[in-house]
């Protein structure tokens with residue numbers, strides 16, 4: 214451990230069992246093979262968000278939108294959590310006050326065993342009736358891959374189903390926002406693998422900071438948050454998080470895996 218090492222500083226701050234909130238983005242799933250949205254290999258390089266991830270796009274061409282989601286579901290179904298997911302899952306069970314807010318819709322945090330996950334942008338494995346027909350539940354799981362019919366229809370009213378994700382121009386659900394704003398009242402706020410350009414998720418780090426949290430970013434590239442956080446760690450999630458974990462494991466500290 215070298216003095217001024219940001220990884221060691223983060224591990225040091227985790228020693229006393231602080232209240233921790235982590236915001237994750239697509240970069241955390243990159244090592245699992247899930248494409249990110251921005252950057253040279255990002256999904257938005259080849260697809261226009263307004264043609265695929267808005268209510269208007271769905272209204273215009275539900276088949277096209279569902280073909281894209283079906284393709285992503287097939288791709289994600291083959292992916293497994295990577296070591297970044299595993300470390301975060303271990304922390305969620307070790308720290309009594311730990312919340313993970315994810316913008317990812319892939320479900321890999323849950324697959325890794327993370328508890329107390331707030332799915333900020335919904336889940337690609339959930340569906341709901343497009344018309345919100347009165348007979349249907351608010352939303353439900355459907356993990357069929359590939360989908361037998363595209364676009365799939367609501368089993369209650371036979372109208373259209375839509376993916377259970379948040380599209381551009383849509384609001385975040387009030388219970389998700391409530392849980393997130395509760396979670397920013399923490400001691401340590403980590404933002405990991407997100408380009409920090411999509412709001413309101415991107416505002417959570419500033420919110421946490423204004424409430425007194427120590428803020429840390431983990432990302433191989435600079436983002437709009439990099440200059441504002443207390444500690445910016447330049448590196449990949451699947452490298453930095455295990456390094457922090459191994460320092461923690463080598464330290465004597467009292468926090469036990471009490472929530473498992």
Ligand code: OAD
Pocket residue numbers: 237238239240241243244249250251252255262266316317334379380381405406407408409410411431432433434436448449450451
């Ligand atoms: P982006 O694709 O915008 O950003 C991914 C970030 O991950 C970038 O800042 C990369 O530098 C970083 N990154 C890449 N590989 C990494 C690695 N191995 N470890 C750590 N970081 C890495 O994805 P998000 O920020 O998640 O929303 O995007 C936010 C939202 O925009 C998404 O939830 C989605 C998208 O459009 C909706 O669809 C509503």
